[in-house]
Amino acid sequence: MEKITSLAKxxxxxxxxxxxxxxxxxxxDYGPLGVELKNRIAGAWWKEMTRLHDNIVGLDAAILMHxxxxxxxxxxxxxxxPLVDCKKCKSRFRADQIPQxxxxxxxCPDCGGELTDTRKFNxxxxxxxxxxxxxxxxxxxxxxxxxxxxxxxxxxxxxxxxKIPFGxxxxxxxxxxxxxxxxxIFRTCEFEQMEMQYFVKPGTDEExxxxxxxxxxxxxxxxxxxxxxxxxxxxxxxxxxxxxxxAYDIEYLFPMGWRELEGVHNRTDxxxxxxxxxxxxxxxxxxQDNNNERYIPFIIETSAGLTRNLLMIxxxxxxEELVTPDKNSGSSEGTSSGTASSSDDWRTVLRxxxxxxxxxxxxxxxxxxxxxxxxxxxxxxELKEDYATDYDQSGAIGRRYRRQDEAGTPxxxxxxxxxxxxxxxxxxxxxxxxxxxxxxxxxxxxxxxEIKAYKRIK
Ligand code: GAP
Numbered sequence: 502m503e504k505i506t507s508l509a510k511x512x513x514x515x516x517x518x519x520x521x522x523x524x525x526x527x528x529x530d531y532g533p534l535g536v537e538l539k540n541r542i543a544g545a546w547w548k549e550m551t552r553l554h555d556n557i558v559g560l561d562a563a564i565l566m567h568x569x570x571x572x573x574x575x576x577x578x579x580x581x582x583p584l585v586d587c588k589k590c591k592s593r594f595r596a597d598q599i600p601q602x603x604x605x606x607x608x609c610p611d612c613g614g615e616l617t618d619t620r621k622f623n624x625x626x627x628x629x630x631x632x633x634x635x636x637x638x639x640x641x642x643x644x645x646x647x648x649x650x651x652x653x654x655x656x657x658x659x660x661x662x663x664k665i666p667f668g669x670x671x672x673x674x675x676x677x678x679x680x681x682x683x684x685x686i687f688r689t690c691e692f693e694q695m696e697m698q699y700f701v702k703p704g705t706d707e708e709x710x711x712x713x714x715x716x717x718x719x720x721x722x723x724x725x726x727x728x729x730x731x732x733x734x735x736x737x738x739x740x741x742x743x744x745x746x747x748a749y750d751i752e753y754l755f756p757m758g759w760r761e762l763e764g765v766h767n768r769t770d771x772x773x774x775x776x777x778x779x780x781x782x783x784x785x786x787x788x789q790d791n792n793n794e795r796y797i798p799f800i801i802e803t804s805a806g807l808t809r810n811l812l813m814i815x816x817x818x819x820x821e822e823l824v825t826p827d828k829n830s831g832s833s834e835g836t837s838s839g840t841a842s843s844s845d846d847w848r849t850v851l852r853x854x855x856x857x858x859x860x861x862x863x864x865x866x867x868x869x870x871x872x873x874x875x876x877x878x879x880x881x882x883e884l885k886e887d888y889a890t891d892y893d894q895s896g897a898i899g900r901r902y903r904r905q906d907e908a909g910t911p912x913x914x915x916x917x918x919x920x921x922x923x924x925x926x927x928x929x930x931x932x933x934x935x936x937x938x939x940x941x942x943x944x945x946x947x948x949x950x951e952i953k954a955y956k957r958i959k
Pocket of ligand 1 (some may be wrong): 688807
């Protein structure tokens with residue numbers, strides 16, 4: 502994980518929040534490459550969940566919601582972690598994450614000091630709205646995006662004439678006062694979720710649950726994730742959230758081990774039932790195609806962390822590779838760019854799917870002089886319309902390729918003297934390091950074709 506963290510910082514993917522003040526625990530900032538990567542992951546999920554489904558629509562609900570929402574959802578009562586403190590070294594632990602024998606003996610796993618009794622700690626951030634700081638002004642930062650969907654479900658049925666089964670998708674920030682925030686951006690206090698709530702007729706929920714499990718698995722396959730690094734974990738009775746009848750996590754093999762990436766939950770009619778009870782509003786669905794049959798829909802939820810997906814995609818893409826002189830010669834890093842390395846060389850490469858890579862194509866003039874830089878800038882201006890581009894004219898070409906490999910840029914275009922003569926450029930592929938000559942007029946179409954046909958080779 503150290504290598505991942507250091508590359509992420511060095512290349513401007515992720516920085517510690519408020520670093521100049523010593524850093525803020527549980528919060529991270531996404532730099533120029535990080536925000537692009539995050540936006541693309543969000544875009545890929547959004548396309549998958551909305552554009553590719555005729556019956557799923559989007560929503561962007563407010564983070565601040567009426568406080569009754571969280572009473573109805575059960576979060577005020579149930580969204581807690583068991584907490585113990587060491588009286589001696591003042592360390593704080595989640596009681597379910599320290600060895601059972603320490604808990605039983607009330608002995609601190611760090612210093613052997615005495616532990617406090619276990620107490621429940623609510624993970625919701627609480628603040629006040631308006632100038633008065635009293636109980637009437639308490640408001641919470643949402644701990645999940647899902648509730649914004651439930652309270653809008655009737656609005657969406659009415660405004661968009663949705664018929665069951667249908668879904669509502671949302672991407673947004675969520676906040677949890679996590680006791681333990683470690684492993685970089687894996688578990689943080691401020692994070693983003695990508696959630697889709699699918700409203701179905703009671704009795705069909707198990708079928709839809711199985712269907713959504715299948716779809717979510719296929720999604721990661723499509724993104725080219727290493728499938729042997731993914732597995733299912735079904736929640737046992739002691740793990741199920743207060744709203745769930747059945748739940749499966751997709752787990753990923755992170756550098757620190759198998760951890761949850763996304764959850765697929767059968768939330769039954771719990772949420773809409775509780776909102777009916779707490780709001781006094783009738784949230785039944787009226788099936789106009791079926792004699793106005795009324796019922797509270799069941800909800801199948803797919804809930805993925807966007808920031809956790811980013812960490813997964815970063816870890817999954819990370820590779821170090823020995824570049825042999827053989828690979829570096831001939832059609833590879835050499836000839837047209839004139840910089841074949843004479844010895845073995847390690848490269849760090851992020852093998853992002855081209856749809857996710859922060860920069861799709863980098864344009865590199867072999868030399869700044871003799872009109873090559875101007876020609877390269879013209880090519881960039883053309884490609885900009887279609888792709889996220891970068892331009893780099895400083896340093897040896899081999900070094901520039903390495904910089905793009907580290908950023909995960911799948912394609913580099915090198916402009917050389919031959920380009921001036923015959924209008925062709927070199928298109929270099931990140932994964933194979935192979936190069937082909939392409940007429941510049943065909944570049945955009947060729948890159949499009951390569952993205953469509955992309956298959957991860959390693
Ligand atoms: N609406 C259901 C729900 O929120 P969850 O299992 O608590 O379920 C869903 O969270 C996903 O959100 C997780 O699988 C994870 O990817 C992400 N997530 C949850 N807590 C997180 C945290 N503290 N930091 C980063 N991501 C988190």
